[in-house]
Amino acid sequence: xxxxxxxxxxxxxxxxxxxxxxxxxxxxxxxxxxxxxxxxxxxxxxxxxxxxxxxxxxxxxxxxxxxxxxxxxxxxxxxxxxxxxxxxxxxxxxxxxxxxxxxxxxxxxxxxxxxxxxxxxxxxxxxxxxxxxxxxxxxxxxxxxxxxxxxxxxxxxxxxxxxxxxxxxxxxx
Amino acid sequence: xxxxxxxxxxxxxxxxxxxxxxxxxxxxxxxxxxxxxxxxxxxxxxxxxxxxxxxxxxxxxxxxxxxxxxxxxxxxxxxxxxxxxxxxxxxxxxxxxxxxxxxxxxxxxxxxxxxxxxxxxxxxxxxxxxxxxxxxxxxxxxxxxxxxxxxxxxxxxxxxxxxxxxxxxxxxxxxxxxxxxxxxxxxxxxxxxxxxxxxxxxxxxxxxxxxxxxxxxxxxxxxxxxxxxxxxxxxxxxxxxxxxxxxxxxxxxxxxxxxxxxxxxxxxxxxxxxxxxxxxxxxxxxxxxxxxxxxxxxxxxxxxxxxxxxxxxxxxxxxxxxxxxxxxxxxxxxxxxxxxxxxxxxxxxxxxxxxxxxxxxxxxxxxxxxxxxxxxxxxxxxxxxxxxxxxxxxxxxxxxxxxxxxxxxxxxxxxxxxxxxxxxxxxxxxxxxxxxxxxxxxxxxxxxxxxxxxxxxxxxxxxxxxxxxxxxxxxxxxxxxxxxxxxxxxxxxxxxxx
Numbered sequence: 001x002x003x004x005x006x007x008x009x010x011x012x013x014x015x016x017x018x019x020x021x022x023x024x025x026x027x028x029x030x031x032x033x034x035x036x037x038x039x040x041x042x043x044x045x046x047x048x049x050x051x052x053x054x055x056x057x058x059x060x061x062x063x064x065x066x067x068x069x070x071x072x073x074x075x076x077x078x079x080x081x082x083x084x085x086x087x088x089x090x091x092x093x094x095x096x097x098x099x100x101x102x103x104x105x106x107x108x109x110x111x112x113x114x115x116x117x118x119x120x121x122x123x124x125x126x127x128x129x130x131x132x133x134x135x136x137x138x139x140x141x142x143x144x145x146x147x148x149x150x151x152x153x154x155x156x157x158x159x160x161x162x163x164x165x166x167x168x169x170x171x172x173x
Numbered sequence: 174x175x176x177x178x179x180x181x182x183x184x185x186x187x188x189x190x191x192x193x194x195x196x197x198x199x200x201x202x203x204x205x206x207x208x209x210x211x212x213x214x215x216x217x218x219x220x221x222x223x224x225x226x227x228x229x230x231x232x233x234x235x236x237x238x239x240x241x242x243x244x245x246x247x248x249x250x251x252x253x254x255x256x257x258x259x260x261x262x263x264x265x266x267x268x269x270x271x272x273x274x275x276x277x278x279x280x281x282x283x284x285x286x287x288x289x290x291x292x293x294x295x296x297x298x299x300x301x302x303x304x305x306x307x308x309x310x311x312x313x314x315x316x317x318x319x320x321x322x323x324x325x326x327x328x329x330x331x332x333x334x335x336x337x338x339x340x341x342x343x344x345x346x347x348x349x350x351x352x353x354x355x356x357x358x359x360x361x362x363x364x365x366x367x368x369x370x371x372x373x374x375x376x377x378x379x380x381x382x383x384x385x386x387x388x389x390x391x392x393x394x395x396x397x398x399x400x401x402x403x404x405x406x407x408x409x410x411x412x413x414x415x416x417x418x419x420x421x422x423x424x425x426x427x428x429x430x431x432x433x434x435x436x437x438x439x440x441x442x443x444x445x446x447x448x449x450x451x452x453x454x455x456x457x458x459x460x461x462x463x464x465x466x467x468x469x470x471x472x473x474x475x476x477x478x479x480x481x482x483x484x485x486x487x488x489x490x491x492x493x494x495x496x497x498x499x500x501x502x503x504x505x506x507x508x509x510x511x512x513x514x515x516x517x518x519x520x521x522x523x524x525x526x527x528x529x530x531x532x533x534x535x536x537x538x539x540x541x542x543x544x545x546x547x548x549x550x551x552x553x554x555x556x557x558x559x560x561x562x563x564x565x566x567x568x569x570x571x572x573x574x575x576x577x578x579x580x581x582x583x584x585x586x587x588x589x590x591x592x593x594x595x596x597x598x599x600x601x602x603x604x605x606x607x608x609x610x611x612x613x614x615x616x617x618x619x620x621x622x623x624x625x626x627x628x629x630x631x632x633x634x635x636x637x638x639x640x641x642x643x644x645x646x647x648x649x650x651x652x653x654x655x656x657x658x659x660x661x662x663x664x665x666x667x668x669x670x671x
Contacts, residue, residue: 004602004650011647018643021416022632031634032246032412035403038477038484042246044405044412051415054633058415065423069259072427075601076267078670104409111408117400122385122392123248124400126409130251131467135460138258142453145265149449154270158671159446162274165667169278 003074003082010068017061024053047112059105066097073141081152089144096140100133178502179330185506186327186513189372193353193517196365200357207547210358211282211529212441215273217363219447223454224370225363225518226438230257230429231373231462232312232519233319236512239463240495241488243470244477247399249411250470252418253425254463258456260429263597265452268430269439271600273448274668276440283529284433284596287440289537291599293662294607299538300614302530304591305433307618309527312584313562316520318570320346323512326493340567347563350517354524354559355552362521363441369514373462376511379504380495384468387476387499392468395475402478413634420636428589428642430597434522462515465508469495528554586638590617593642594649602653603661603669609653613645620644 029049035041044050051058070090074082107126111117120128145153174181208214217225242250272287279290284305289298321342328334328342353361388394400407410418430436442451473491476482476498485494492512496505532550533543544550594613599605623629624637631637661669 002602002604004604008647008650008654011643011650014643015647018635018640022635024633031414031417032405040245040485040488041474041477042406042412043403044247044408044410044414047405047408054416058419062419062422065419065426069263069426072263072597073266075598108409111404119393119396123396124407127248127251127396127407130248130255130409134255135258138256138260138262138456141259141262141266142456145262145452146449149446153266154445154448154671161667161671162445165664166277169664 003071007068007071007075010064010071013064014061014068017057017064020057021054021061024057027053047108051109051112055105055109059101062101062105063098066101067094069097070094077152081155083152086148086152089148093137093140093144096137100129100137103129103133174502178497178505179327181502182327182506182509183331185503185510186324189510189513190349192368193349193365196368197353197356197361200353200361200364203360204356204358204548207282207533207543207551208280209360210548210551211525211533212276212437213359213363215277215441216443217441218443219450220454221363221367222438222442222447223451224458225366225441225522226261226435226451226455227458227462228366228370228373228514228518229434229438229522230432230459231515233316233323233512233516235463235466236373236508236515237319237323237489237492239466240470240473240491243467244474244485244491245488246413247403247406247411247474248409248467248471249413249418250421251409251411251467252421254466256422256426257429257459257463259426261452261456261459263427264430264436264439265448267597267601268436269448269452270445270671271668272436272439272596273442273445274671275600275665278664278668281440283526283534284437284440284592285530285534285538288595288599288610290662290665291596292605292607292610292659293665294610295538297595297607297610297614298534300611300618301591301595302534302538304587304614304618305526306530306535308433308584308588309523309530309558310562310565313520313523313527313558314565314569315584316516316523317343317347317350317559317563318566320350320513320516320520321566323509323516327509339570343563343567347559350520350524351556351559354521355555358551358555359441359525362518362525363438365514365521366518369511369518370458370462372507372511372514374458376504376508377462377465380500380508381464381468383499383504384472384495387472392471395472398475398479399471406474417634417636420634420639424586424589424636424638424642427593427597428585428638431589431592432585433526433588433592434519436592436596437522437526462511465492472499524555524559527558531558586636586641587617587621589638590621590641590645594646598646598649600669603666604653604658605649606653606656606659608656609649609651612652613649616648617641617645 027050029045032042035043118125285298285302288301324342328337591614595610620641
């Protein structure tokens with residue numbers, strides 16, 4: 001099956017989730033307000049109230065987006081190279097993406113309900129997951145590319161085939 | 174040394190501008206054809222390409238607007254920065270290999286050339302070129318205005334140039350930019366990018382060290398001050414809220430691979446196998462330079478909340494105020510040079526792709542061939558486009574602020590919505606058709622422009638660019654599937670198989 005079909009299904013899911021977000025009742029508080037004391041700064045309003053209606057659809061929306069990223073990456077690899085090791089590497093990356101996202105979302109929920117704050121490398125833990133966690137999950141994608149470059153991105157056979165193609169051009173280069 | 178702060182900063186900036194002029198003169202001797210002017214003869218090494226890709230990504234917005242956003246809205250904009258590693262991933266996994274192959278096999282000089290080769294469609298070429306031209310005018314006008322404002326603030330700090338006008342700064346900034354872009358084309362652009370990128374990495378690293386030492390408790394203390402004042406500002410979605418942050422993740426994550434001034438650089442490397450090293454170097458450079466965005470914004474918000482600094486007149490003053498208050502004059506000089514570098518490295522890339530659209534792509538789409546004496550016209554139109562953009566910048570500043578805002582709407586999200594389906598998906602999916610590509614680009618233009626001009630506001634802070642991109646990708650796939658199966662030229666079919 002072409003990987004475009006699952007991509008289309010995830011796109012349809014994104015449309016549904018976006019519609020669900022759009023039709024939710026407006027939160028009882030505005031999303032943000034001007035800072036009471038300092039011009040030019042904004043202040044976020046009640047975190048629990050502004051997530052009450054859209055929290056779950058928003059969580060699902062981002063999970064679907066992350067799956068779309070992974071499927072798009074698979075689209076970038078020729079079908080004959082989508083082997084078990086490739087899918088395993090990609091699945092591990094997808095799990096990492098979803099793990100990081102769950103740490104961000106659930107960590108924020110935990111803070112909202114308890115007020116407890118733990119700092120990780122300078123930031124409250126859920127915010128640290130945004131900075132360090134998303135960067136790290138992007139680096140997993142990078143590692144897979146670098147390690148798998150000659151296995152499923154641009155093999156030596158691909159290189160030879162491309163060189164043949166260039167040599168066959170009418171006024172060759 | 175503190176007494177000479179303004180002069181030291183001016184010295185660093187002047188040295189940097191002299192370097193740009195020298196590179197322009199050096200590159201002029203290596204620019205013999207339109208191929209050299211637009212794609213550097215596909216002869217660049219991996220380090221040069223990597224630095225050019227990341228430095229073109231991080232414009233003046235990253236060095237001024239980014240810290241300003243954090244100051245104003247808390248950590249919301251962290252989502253734009255953090256997703257970059259994934260964004261580069263989408264670009265390298267899906268674009269870098271095939272765009273380089275098509276470029277070599279079909280002798281492409283520009284992104285619309287690649288689109289025309291892929292779809293065998295002059296309509297797709299024309300619309301891609303038109304999108305690029307509209308986007309370039311908006312982006313370039315904002316960059317030139319930012320460049321002039323930064324120069325004015327530097328010069329006004331000195332006794333000799335205290336009364337310098339904005340018009341003079343626009344003229345001077347544009348003249349330097351045009352000089353090296355005209356003489357050396359993309360060769361000058363990428364070699365200035367090399368130094369610009371290095372300066373940005375050094376500045377990013379040094380600023381983080383300074384920012385971490387503003388409070389005795391480091392960045393954690395700054396975070397705690399911001400959190401104590403307003404917890405949501407320091408929590409993962411900042412004051413902008415979850416949907417705005419997730420919209421940015423989508424637009425900046427997928428959209429990075431749709432920025433023409435970046436993926437054009439992927440057409441220029443000497444060997445396709447170099448992508449294996451270009452990708453990590455680009456990501457590393459971006460992350461290092463982007464550290465400035467986050468650290469300066471949080472520290473300035475904390476310092477103001479803590480009463481250590483007067484409230485800023487405007488959020489965009491966060492980075493300059495930080496440099497004045499906390500950075501050693503030598504470091505301030507490096508960072509101001511880096512700021513100019515960030516703006517100019519993006520501007521020269523826009524000038525190059527905008528010129529290609531005017532003298533190469535649009536003429537081919539309309540009359541079947543590009544302008545005669547392409548290299549000459551490339552140089553002429555580089556000047557013309559820069560002059561028009563400078564005019565827009567001044568007109569916008571003095572007469573109509575909406576003008577650049579409207580043109581700016583044809584910026585990141587329009588590029589992303591138009592080019593991601595057509596190039597990022599299209600180069601990897603044989604079933605994608607020309608009709609699908611045309612519909613996707615038109616949808617991108619209509620939605621982005623419509624939301625900017627018409628009084629439309631989307632519910633729950635859903636970003637217009639997100640909606641445009643989701644629509645264009647969906648339409649591209651659906652229209653292509655409903656269309657007849659496309660027939661590819663033999664060499665394109667072979668490239669799509671590799």
